Amino acid sequence: MQRWYSTLQTRPRGNRRAAGRQNVLIISSSSYHGTTWGINLAMTSPNPPPPPNERVERVGVENKYLPxxxxxxxxxxxxxxxxxxxxxxxxxxxxxxxxxxxxxTPISVITSFMTVAGALIRRSCYHHLSTLFTFDLAIRPDHRLVTSGPYALVRHPSYVGAILSGVGAVMFTLGSRGSWFMECSGMVPISLKSSFGPGLEESYTLFPQSNRYFTSFFVLGTLVGVMALIILVPRMTKEDEMMKQKFGKEWEEWRARVRWRIVPGIY
Incomplete structure (x- = not known):
């Protein structure tokens, strides 16, 4: 151990800098590719759209403004x-x-993990629902009530994955220092960049003393999350009504076991 430590201490500073630079590039590339993979998986339907006779009428904002x-x-x-x-x-x-x-930045790594985690949740939902999973609300001829996997924890886990992936990907690409959009696109004013944290020439810590950094992250993340909920909450309500009407007592028993829609203990 002492020999290894001594070797590390005497390693040329240039080599250490090169190794650190390489590590940053690897982490940055991995985070971006992970985020891209995650958001693409989350936004790709595992099945083709259902035929018109199986679709359920859209509800809420989606019906009025976003068909x-x-x-x-x-x-x-x-x-x-x-x-x-x-x-x-x-x-x-x-x-x-x-x-x-x-x-x-640490925020980039955290939001990348959010995106990948959300995608994996969605993937699990795709697997358990199989051919029943469609982006458009529908009642299929062979419809059955799925209560296993993530559906044993909350009633609408795919929306948890969608929100995590959406918020994570937007925060990673549009709201994180070090991203191409933030640093190289020329579309973000310097004054706005600084509100999302220090740049390359400044020291960056995971918990900076200035609260304005976290305020910016919070505002952007909340904005994306609220926009998603405005669309998804009416869909969840409609899905519950559909399932209750279709499966009756079976759905009631499942709802008694799985009380929460998306977050156990909260909602």
């Missing part, structure tokens, strides 16, 4: 995140061949 929500939003969203991922990849490749110093 294209389940088709256009995933299509445009996935393409947008792929473009951002290509820009980020090109930037990382450029940094490898230049003396520029890359950096990634």
């Amino acid at each position: 294209w929500f389940t088709t256009w939003v995933p299509a445009i969203g996935k393409k947008t995140f792929w473009v951002l991922a290509l820009c980020e990849s090109a930037t990382i490749l450029g940094i490898i061949q230049s003396p520029s110093k890359p950096f990634i």
Whole structure:
């Protein structure tokens, strides 16, 4: 142990800097590819849209203002995140061949994990519902009540995954220092950048003393989350009504066991 420590201490500073730079590039690339994979999985339906005779009428905001929500939003969203991922990849490749110093913030890593976690929740829902999972509300001819897997914990786990992935991906790409959009796109004013944390030339800690950094993260994350809930809460209510009407006592017994819609103990 002493020999290893001595070797580390006497390693040339340039080599240590190069190793640290390489580690940052690896973490940055992994985070971005993980986020892109996660949001694409979360926004890709595992099954084709149901035929019109099986669909249930849209409700709430989705019915009045966003009838294209389940088709256009995933299509445009996935393409947008792929473009951002290509820009980020090109930037990382450029940094490898230049003396520029890359950096990634703890918020970037946390929001990347959020996106991947949400995608894995969605994937589990896809698996357990199988052909019953569609982005449009529908009653299939072979419909059955699924109460296993994540559906044994909450009644609408796929929406938990959607919110986690959506908030995480938006925060990662649009609200994290070090991302291509924040640092290189030219679309974010310097004054707005500073409200999301220090840049490369400033010291960055996970818990900065200035509360304005966390205020900015909180506002952006809350805005995305609230927009999602405005659409998803009416869908959850409609789904509960559909399932109650379709399965009756079986659904009532499941609801008695699984009281919570998306967050155990809260909602």
